[in-house]
Amino acid sequence: MKKRIAGVLLAGMLTGIMICTVGCGEKKAENGSLTVFNYGEYMDPDVLDQFTEETGIEIKYEEALTPEEMYTKYKSGAIEYDLLCSSDYMMQKLIEEGELQEIDAASMEYRENIGDKYWELATAFDPENRYTVPYFWGTLGILYDTTKVSKPVDSWEVLFSGEYAGDIIMQNSMRDTYMVALKYLGYSLNTGEEKELREAQELLLKQKPDVQAYLVDEARDEVVAGNAVMAVVYSGEAYLGNQYNEDLTYVIPKEGSNVWLDAWGISKNCKDPDAAQQFLDFLCREDIAAKNFEYIYYSTPNEAVIESLSEEEKSNEALVPAEDATENCEVCVQAEPEIHDLMNELWKKLKAD
Numbered sequence: 001m002k003k004r005i006a007g008v009l010l011a012g013m014l015t016g017i018m019i020c021t022v023g024c025g026e027k028k029a030e031n032g033s034l035t036v037f038n039y040g041e042y043m044d045p046d047v048l049d050q051f052t053e054e055t056g057i058e059i060k061y062e063e064a065l066t067p068e069e070m071y072t073k074y075k076s077g078a079i080e081y082d083l084l085c086s087s088d089y090m091m092q093k094l095i096e097e098g099e100l101q102e103i104d105a106a107s108m109e110y111r112e113n114i115g116d117k118y119w120e121l122a123t124a125f126d127p128e129n130r131y132t133v134p135y136f137w138g139t140l141g142i143l144y145d146t147t148k149v150s151k152p153v154d155s156w157e158v159l160f161s162g163e164y165a166g167d168i169i170m171q172n173s174m175r176d177t178y179m180v181a182l183k184y185l186g187y188s189l190n191t192g193e194e195k196e197l198r199e200a201q202e203l204l205l206k207q208k209p210d211v212q213a214y215l216v217d218e219a220r221d222e223v224v225a226g227n228a229v230m231a232v233v234y235s236g237e238a239y240l241g242n243q244y245n246e247d248l249t250y251v252i253p254k255e256g257s258n259v260w261l262d263a264w265g266i267s268k269n270c271k272d273p274d275a276a277q278q279f280l281d282f283l284c285r286e287d288i289a290a291k292n293f294e295y296i297y298y299s300t301p302n303e304a305v306i307e308s309l310s311e312e313e314k315s316n317e318a319l320v321p322a323e324d325a326t327e328n329c330e331v332c333v334q335a336e337p338e339i340h341d342l343m344n345e346l347w348k349k350l351k352a353d
Contacts, residue, residue: 032272033058034279037074038085039262040065042136044295051282057275074099074267082270083279088261089175089332091132092125096334100131100265103277108133110284118301121261124331132263133280134301136236136292139259139321139329140176141252143223143238144230145245156184156253158230160203165210169222169231172214174347175332176258177204180232183255189330192339201346208350223248234260236298239318250318256328261301 036048040063048059062079064070067090074081074094084094094100105111111133118134126132144153150163159168159180171177179189181200191197212228213219219231220241233241238250264283266276282288289302299319300306306320314320335343 031056032275033060034082034270034272034275035060035062035079036083036085036279037062037064037070037081039063039070042085042262042296044291047283047288047291050288051279054282055275055278057279059279080269080271081267082272082276083264083266085135085262085264087332088122088125088263089334091263091265092334094265095126095131099268101268101270101273102130103133103266103280105129105133108277108281108284110281110286113284113286113289113302113304115301115303115306118261121259121331122263124261124333126263132265133284135262135264135283136296136298137259137261137301138235138299138318139252139326140171140179140232140234140257141238141250142230143220143233143241143248143250145223145226145247146249147247148229153230153251154254156180156255159232160184160207162210164229166212167229168207168211169219169228170211170214171219171232172216174343176232177214177350178343178347179258179332183253183257183328186255189258190333190335192336194339194342197339197342197346201350204350214351234298235318235321236296239297239316242318252317252321252325252329254328256330257326258332259326259329261331 034057036059038061048061052058064073067087070084070086071090071093073079074084086094114134118137119129121137122129122132122134142153142158158164170180178197178200181203182189182191182196185196185199185203187196187200213222215222215231217237220233220237222228223231224241224244235250242248242250264280266273270276283292284302286302286304289300289305290308293300293302293305297319299321306314309320317325
């Protein structure tokens with residue numbers, strides 16, 4: 001656990017570094033290599049070593065902090081990536097641009113370990129499950145200190161009421177911040193209506209004086225340290241926060257939220273798609289998926305791993321969200337260009353004012 005938390009803090013330092021997982025000449029690949037592009041600290045390094053040991057395929061591994069950074073580096077063409085892992089809406093963008101090749105998922109030995117629910121979630125951005133394989137998933141909600149609130153938190157309303165002015169941290173993410181306002185107002189996070197976005201903007205501008213900061217991973221740390229009462233965080237970050245402070249709890253507000261799904265795809269330029277698919281199948285294997293889960297502690301779509309969890313872990317909303325808790329949630333998809341541009345414009349004004 002400490003290794004994971006320390007790793008998050010170092011993720012920025014690791015971005016862009018190419019890592020050869022076979023060590024400094026200790027083992028030479030016998031069956032070629034794959035260049036894998038993933039988020040920082042989003043895979044147990046031992047998993048990469050084990051894949052090379054079992055297959056002789058060398059893994060060259062690179063990390064990025066955000067989907068946008070990953071997309072920019074991928075499209076630059078400076079490095080030819082074979083496998084990419086990114087968020088739902090970014091995988092949709094890559095699919096629509098013809099950047100991914102089809103995966104023969106039916107031939108994968110361990111495909112069935114991924115539950116039907118997660119393949120269904122993936123259809124929001126990959127309608128026929130032709131191009132992607134689910135990796136991790138989760139929600140966005142509120143992490144809060146139960147000793148510092150006057151009543152249980154169950155709604156996004158708590159962020160806009162003014163009751164906790166100066167003790168609120170919002171996500172430093174355009175889509176995530178507007179999602180909070182849109183869902184509170186009863187709209188879809190994937191709205192295509194300018195009127196609804198402008199209404200969300202008015203709400204966020206009114207809220208801004210109450211916001212202590214707009215942060216990403218540090219949002220969790222500020223609540224853990226007692227510097228804020230509550231923060232909008234991803235479910236995996238909430239789980240880690242609770243490991244530091246048992247008074248912290250996590251809730252998916254009743255109005256609904258974002259169910260996010262990170263997935264793998266094989267790039268159109270991959271010269272060895274069979275090896276790439278072998279790597280994806282390897283990640284779906286129960287023992288390998290369990291290693292990654294124990295390293296990351298985000299929700300896994302691997303039902304074989306879920307079944308092996310303790311009852312306490314299964315009941316933890318940050319690890320295994322209940323069905324009724326996610327019924328009002330949505331998967332984030334690519335916005336139409338004019339809506340994306342408007343959101344960009346509004347976000348700049350929100351952060352500048």
